[in-house]
Amino acid sequence: MNKKLICLDMDGTVYLGDHLFKGAKETFEYFKQNDISFVFLTNNSSHSLPFYVNKIKKMGIECNEDNFYSSIETTIRYLESRRIKNIYVLGVKTFKDELKKHFNVIEQYDEKNVPEVVLASFDTELIYDELKTACLYIQKGSEFIATNMDYRCPIEDGLYIPDCGGLCKWIEMCTDKKPLFLGKPEPTMIYQVMEKFGVSKEETMMVGDRYYTDIVAGINAGVDTVAVLSGETTLEQFKKADRQPTFIIESIKDLVSLLKK
Numbered sequence: 001m002n003k004k005l006i007c008l009d010m011d012g013t014v015y016l017g018d019h020l021f022k023g024a025k026e027t028f029e030y031f032k033q034n035d036i037s038f039v040f041l042t043n044n045s046s047h048s049l050p051f052y053v054n055k056i057k058k059m060g061i062e063c064n065e066d067n068f069y070s071s072i073e074t075t076i077r078y079l080e081s082r083r084i085k086n087i088y089v090l091g092v093k094t095f096k097d098e099l100k101k102h103f104n105v106i107e108q109y110d111e112k113n114v115p116e117v118v119l120a121s122f123d124t125e126l127i128y129d130e131l132k133t134a135c136l137y138i139q140k141g142s143e144f145i146a147t148n149m150d151y152r153c154p155i156e157d158g159l160y161i162p163d164c165g166g167l168c169k170w171i172e173m174c175t176d177k178k179p180l181f182l183g184k185p186e187p188t189m190i191y192q193v194m195e196k197f198g199v200s201k202e203e204t205m206m207v208g209d210r211y212y213t214d215i216v217a218g219i220n221a222g223v224d225t226v227a228v229l230s231g232e233t234t235l236e237q238f239k240k241a242d243r244q245p246t247f248i249i250e251s252i253k254d255l256v257s258l259l260k261k
């Protein structure tokens with residue numbers, strides 16, 4: 001298989017919590033020896049790139065900021081392409097700070113100053129007043145956009161915390177408006193990284209554990225997909241899906257033998 005770029009999900013695919021999966025290290029060494037680029041694609045907008053570089057390096061995998069692409073980059077590029085200027089953001093401080101470099105981020109409710117867009121994200125610092133402001137602006141005509149559709153985010157011990165998609169449900173119930181989701185499973189993120197690395201669809205592969213974000217993103221982008229069973233989706237669940245992943249493997253340790261085929 002002649003792949004030049006491997007896009008990977010992180011949680012449930014390469015590690016769980018702080019625990020790297022068996023065979024992951026050897027897989028990344030194989031990428032390096034064979035001149036295969038890799039990029040971690042994450043829908044999580046609550047951490048900056050240095051946070052991820054540090055986390056992955058600590059686990060023993062050599063990487064730099066070019067090996068990561070998050071819904072933060074995807075969102076900024078998307079809003080810029082639409083020439084959006086004024087936004088209201090539900091998101092953590094680091095995400096808002098990044099957006100402030102590109103847009104006018106409105107801080108407080110002002111009914112005379114309705115922003116073009118209300119942007120929702122994985123907001124672990126959310127307070128009720130912000131949720132209320134977002135709902136008021138959307139009812140007054142702001143477009144409702146969200147970084148990612150994940151309802152929940154896995155933490156350790158098989159537990160979950162509410163993610164962006166879950167937060168959007170709350171706003172939907174109040175405003176009767178559904179958001180436009182960016183991030184996986186939209187193919188935008190994969191298109192953007194293929195362009196960045198200068199590779200074709202045929203040379204690209206998407207590896208992930210979650211069907212409705214990782215695998216569907218790959219299918220939507222027209223690239224080969226590899227489903228791993230080390231995360232939240234079981235073999236039975238993958239088999240039931242309408243559009244099947246190209247390959248299903250037990251975990252990342254089986255990726256090298258697949259690439260050698």
Ligand SMILES: [Mg+2]
Nearest residue numbers: 009011012209
């Ligand atoms: Mg995952």
